[in-house]
Amino acid sequence: MHLFWEHGYEATSLAMLREAMGLTPPQIYNAFTDKETLFRKALKRYHETEIGFALEALSAPVSTREAIRRLLLGAAEAYSRPGKPGGCLFVSGALAASPQAQAIADELRTYRKASEAAIADRLARGRVVGDLPADLSVDGFAKYLAGVMNGMSIQARDGASVEELRVLAQTTLAALPAEGQNQAASKE
Amino acid sequence: MHLFWEHGYEATSLAMLREAMGLTPPQIYNAFTDKETLFRKALKRYHETEIGFALEALSAPVSTREAIRRLLLGAAEAYSRPGKPGGCLFVSGALAASPQAQAIADELRTYRKASEAAIADRLARGRVVGDLPADLSVDGFAKYLAGVMNGMSIQARDGASVEELRVLAQTTLAALPAEGQNQAASKE
DNA sequence: AATTATCCATAGCGATCGATACGAAACCTA
């Protein structure tokens, strides 16, 4: 998982994976069928072990603003964990791919879209409760938040520290008008 | 350039480049030395022809807020041009790379850092003129803006339309407090 | 203890990678 996270799907060779796991070729194929299946298992593991902060943040019984705060600060921490590759596997795994690996790239895009949809769901619930300005576009703001998180992933990969990412998260929050207050400067 | 933009450095094979340019192997090596040199020439061309909006926005004689607005809206348009690969070559070219291509990945990271530094310079100039809130961190906000642009690049690659990216740009701007006004909600 | 069955590491499969050697065609010079 760490190798795919660091180098991406295609740039990670089976030789690297073999060495890291101490397995011979037949062992690796008996255990994981093929490279694509192995990558999908790594994706599943990543989803289960590394980004729980997102589901927790979006499902916690707190205000929408607080939920988003937890989401962004959780990303700041998760994307810059010491001893782990920087950023998010869903972004680094295969942003660009050869035609042969399009299926993998599409699958990762699906993961990213699902994250964005989960954010949009949380925002929609917040709107129902009156937790968000009425004139705020749920889909638009979800795309903003998902986009910022993707950007944080790249910043983390470029060496940003957890403190720098936290500042980025705080700045991002400033784009969300405080409760009750109207959204200013939407048309300039 | 389009091939590298679409598939990234490593996933673009010389066979694809040959076919696209209609060149035989010796021709391509006579003209471009090797794949790495060819990629660097594509980078240069990209920088000259596709992202002029950034330099224009940051050097235009307008307020800092207007400069940032132009920068973000320019990115929204440049990252979703019809007939071009989505996103930014500096991001897609080699986010993750094999150990052999680390030099390329590092070079692209340098480009991204330079963009961020250019933004920070513009913000610093704005601060001198009193164009920005005094308590705003120039480096922090530059990292936010650069991060959002990187995120827009990924959203564009995931199929976001120019309108959606424009909304994202407008939302990003909302994090910049209006002139003279203090920055709210920086510590929660 | 002899034989059969099972497992597993090595060696190598075909394909493709980036890059190049070589023979044929074309062109300029004499």
Add this chain to the structure above:
DNA sequence: TAGGTTTCGTATCGATCGCTATGGATAATT
């Protein structure tokens, strides 16, 4: 027109890719 040179496309280089067949060591059974 003949000679010499240069250009250029094909065929192929060694290395590496993901993946698998085979032979030898081990274990189980009669």
